[in-house]
Amino acid sequence: MNTDVVTSALGMFAFLAIEITLLFLAISYLVGVLQMYIPPERIRNVLSSQNGKGYVMAAFLGAITPFCSCSTIPFLKGLIRAQAGFGTMMVFLFASPLLNPMIIGLFAVTFGLEVTGYYFVSALAVSITAGYLLEKLGFEKYVKPEVYAEPDQRCCGSTCSGSTEPVNKWMKIWQGVWKDFKKAMPYIFVGVGVGSLIYGAIPTDWIASFAGADNPFAIPFAAIVGIPLYIRAEAVILLSAPLAAKGMSIGAIVALVIGSAGASLTEVILLKSMFRNQMIVAFLTVVLGMAVATGYSYGLLF
Template sequence: MVDLNFINMDMLKETLNMFAFLAVELTILFLAISYFVGVLQHYIPPEKIQRILSGKNGRGYFIAGLLGAITPFCSCSTIPFLKGLLRAKAGFGTMMVFLFASPLLNPIIIGLFAVTFGLKVTLFYFVIAMGVSVIAGITLEKLGFEKYVKPEAYIAPESTGCGSSCGAKAPAVSKWRKIWNSTWADFKTVLPYLIGGIAIGSIIYGFMPTEFVASVASEDNWFAIPIAAVVGIPLYIRAEAVIPLSAALAAKGMGLGAVMALIIGSAGASLTEVILLKSIFKNQMIAAFLVVILSMAMLAGFAYQWIF
């Protein structure tokens, strides 16, 4: 009984540490990325973003995927950049490609993937993640899922800072202040979603032991890959931790196909991200997002087992 209490205290401590860490990290990331996007929007007109990410000739989809691959965002920090694309009225399909590809193909994951699993497996992962992201973006656009974007997502929050109405002698710093005020207003609208998602994800992280994940997703279990894909979504794992954790699970007996599914499920989506997306998308679009990530995770897992 005493040992159990110690275990529970350790789990509680780990949960609280994860909550504090994620709350600070994601707050800083959200504010920094939102501000950066605000600066970009100040200097790059929306029309130019629309042209670059136009999906009419197919090039825009791949540009969006490559943009996702070079931006070191996790699933949650992708959201403010997505908000900026929405307000710039970039193509819906290309925005979806960026949403799917950015957390899965960021440089941190690709680098750790290559070191841990080798170049051949990394190339396989990259092709699956990029290919499914592009196909999903095109498909959702063709099916008219843009109607499930909330109208207010296209509108930037009004800044309370001093603008042109302050007179011609307003200091040059006022535009930076205006961008910050807009960023802060945007952050306050998503703060309840952010805190709620972090709390749920931290509880699951702290109280779900890796031994349990490995046992239900062993190579002998036919449902190992679907289970790993589903378990990965609530098990929010940072990019720096998902690959080492996956290697540890593989060492404990988890099948490599299930490991692949877990990586995509955990890196591609999280409860925190899903809750944050509720401030942008209607339920139908959130459901479609989850279907794409789960399908990608299972496709990668089964394909990996078949090829390798």
């Protein structure tokens, strides 16, 4: 294997492993603090699937949270434990990495308001529709039962010494976060490792050559390549100008962004720790469908 590929892959692995670890721990801790002060009943009422507004609120929550696909997972786990509506949780899962403020801002600067508006409306509409349909089709049964259980916060590692002294509430939150992280850690490193290797091995020139405007399959190709090619959506958007200059269509670029931001390989592996295979397949189908439909429809309408 080329030395440059190995170096690039190792550098990306180190960067992503540290970034995702810190984000996972920080966001999990924040969720723990919020759960301490916000009763689960309040979350259930706001994000209830029985109330149509719950879907809109979930999409709005996803749009204002600056999370990437992987850092959405600990927040989603908190919603599951609070027993929020399944459909609204799925709306948050789809919308959060695609509609965060950073992505929308970069889209507007790079492509203008027309492309940004179409991307936003499409991602929002598909997220809400998919969340609603997945609940109505009964996909909640594919959530693993252990995800609903609160982590045992009574002890963690060396803190279990038979002492009956009360544990500080902030430390209790941290102990629960650390227990969750230890369960997720193998999934994180496997996903980051595979994604980093693919990132180092696939040059942008190769992507542009297969996703040119003259290729009728450029859009589904870009959407599929985006999933294993773990690059932050912000980075994909910044790279989009040279990709467009090399002949890649706007529709294919939008599909690449949705594929990489909405269903990165690392996120899919993390979701495997929470969902059964049927739910993973449904998740990938929604994201790929959203990417392909948005890419093709943009080309037809504009």
